[in-house]
Amino acid sequence: MDFDAVLIEPRRAAMVAAGLWLDKTADDFFDACLATNPDAMALSSITVANGARRDLTWAQLDLLANRAALGLRKLGVGRNDVVTCQLPNGWEFVATYLGCSRIGAVFNPVMPMFREHELRFMLRHGESKVFLVPKLFRGFDHEAMAEAMQPDLPDLRHIVVAGGAGANSFDALMNTPAFDADLATITPETRLGPDDVCQLIYTSGTTGEPKGVMHTANTMYANLAPFADRLGMGADDVILMFSPMAHQTGFMYGLLLPLMLKARFVLMDTWDKAMAARTIEGDGVTWTMASTPFLLDLTGAMEELGTDPQSLRIFLCAGTVIPGPVVERAQHVLGARVISAWGMTENGAVTTVLPSDPSQRAAQTDGVPLPGIELQIRDRDGQPVSDPGFEGDLYVRGCSNFGGYLKRPHWNNVDADGWFDTGDIARRDAEGYIRICGRSKDIIIRGAENIPVVEVEAALFKHPAVQTVAIVGYPDDRLGERACAFVVPKPGQSLSFDAMTAHLKSHDFAIQYWPERLELREALPATASGKIQKFELRRQLREAMGL
Structure with a gap:
């Protein structure tokens, strides 16, 4: 695979000269962890369904990473080959990523909730050579799904199944008979460099297909270093991550960040508020990061169970607005600072409030860069406006900006001066704090997950009863937003909510992408050119809901 990460080289000299690119990789940081204290506890991996956990030292994790590297190489994986991983949070995910990095492979995490519709595109577009899946996760047979897709994916040579029993099992991958002899073939020369694409991660957009975001070690660690410094993080922190590591939140802040800090990290494969509360108490968790629904759940669980959250120092909340009462209640119950933040897959966290800020800042703003x-x-004319309170298009320029969209450089949205068009609308106050006001791109963010509106609309257009459809978001206290489908049925036809969801299920859409409200109309508001006025639909919906 040739990676067209065209946004890297033009800014390399300036980023290195400014000390913003560290020229270090995950391998370099892991080596430092191993050299400092190989027998220190590194990773605790918790399976929520049965409460099982596996605790690993840095030395033990190193051994598993080497086994994963050799197993992947045995499958023919080499430099710049893409390995797609749909595993939930756990030591297997971490070992696979580290193994990929050691043999120069590119890691492509995909969400466990994705099904055939999303995966066929991602695996084909990324030319994935190996696809790692769980046998069963949340009752779904991922192995059967992967095997059914493989004939349509010419580049996909191997499926590896965690929890499987056959020759394609993860256990078989990790079993290299000539381990000691083969280990000598993995050297610093086989590793990825700091400017090599090391992560390919897909994000939904308005283009009708997911976009393959390319990151290097330099772009990601250029975000993590100042992020950790601002929040006062170090080797004594214990980081809990329950957001999926196939999402940039889980990947960067649940995996890469603790490696950089030499800090212990604790992973939960699914969300369970009671287990999270007990884990914070039992493992002395100091820091975690997720969206508002998780903060609400955790606060409630701490109250219900009476667990002790005294170790928890920071809950960083991103992805959705945090209502003021939620911040106040959480800080009272947890005793931790609630830090608001805003970012994108393409940049990582861009803004945060400061730990020294008054608590209401987290509810009122998304922070400073x-x-x-x-x-x-x-x-609207593309001219910068510095007036406080002005709402306009938000552009970002800096060290953590991605390398570009795979095979779609014309979508990179970066101008000649290096400014990236985020597609979001924001305002800035007199002190430089921003607030995200909305999105110019057609995306709904439900529980910190982007809903690919264009794709869902396209699928609904295929329903025989649908003449016109438009999907808009509406506010939700728990998830930030939910989706509503406005549908104009064909003459003499109708559409029920159950029929709509059944149709989307038949098209293999993840349930999180289904609209949770259906409104039938005789016509939709539109411009003279026929473009549907979604802002008017949002207004109508808010009015109908009394918002």
Whole structure:
């Protein structure tokens, strides 16, 4: 695979000269962990369904990473080959990523909730050579799904199944008979460099297909270093991650960040508020990061169970607005600072409030830029506007900007001066704090997950009863937003909510992408050119809901 990460080289010299690119990889940071204290506890991996856990030292994790590297090489994986991983949070995910990095392979995490519709595109577009899946996860047979797709994916040579029993099992992958002899073939020369694409991660957009975001070690660690410094994080932290590591939140802040800090990290494969509360108490968790629904759940669980959250120092909340009462209640119950933040898959966290800020800042703003990041708010003519309170298009420029979209450089949205068009609308106050006001791109964020509106609309258009459809978001206290489908049925036809969801299920859409409300109309508001006025639909919906 040739990676067209065209946004890296033009800014390399300036980023290195400014000390923003560290020229270190995950391998370099792991080596430092191993050299400092190989027998220190590194990773605790918890399976929520049965409460099982596996605790690993840095030395033990190193051994598993080497076994994964050799197993992948045995399958023919080499430099710049893409390995797609749909595993839930756990030691297997971590070992696979580290193994990929040691043999120069590119890691492609995909969400466990994805099904055939999303995966066929991602695996084909990324030319994935190996696909790692769980046998069963949340009652779904991922192995059967993967095997059914394989004939349609010419580049996919191997399926590896965690929890499987056959020759394609993860256990078989990790079993290299000539381990000691083969280990000598993995050297620093086989590793990825700091400017090599090391992560390919897909994000939904308005283009009608997912976009393959390319990151290097330099772009990701350029975010993590100032992020950790701002929040006062170090080797004494214990990081809990329950957000999926196939999402940039889980990957960067649940895996890469603790490696950089030499800090212990605790992974939960699914969300369970009671187990999270007990884990924070039992493992002395100091830091975690997730969206508002998780904060609400955790606060409630701590109250219900009476567990002790005294170790928890920071809950960083991103992805959705945090209502003021939620911040106040959480800080009272947890005793931790609630830090609001905003970012994107393409950049990692871009803004955060400061730990020294008054608590209401987290409810009122999304923070100020991290060092190495610049923001611009532009008017409709593309001109920067510095007036406080002006709402305009948000542009970002800086060290953690991605390398580009795989095979779609014309979508990179970066101008000649290096400014990236985020597609979001924001305002800035007199002190430089921003607030995300909305999105110019057609995406709904439900529980910190982007809903690919264009794709879902396209699928609903295929229903025989649908003449016109438009999907818009509406506010939700728990998830931030939910989706509503406005449908104009064909003459003499109708559409029920159950029929709509059954149709989307038949098209293999993940349930999280299904609209949770259906409104039937005789017509939809539109411009003279026929473009549907979604802002008017949002207004109508809010009015109908009394919002």
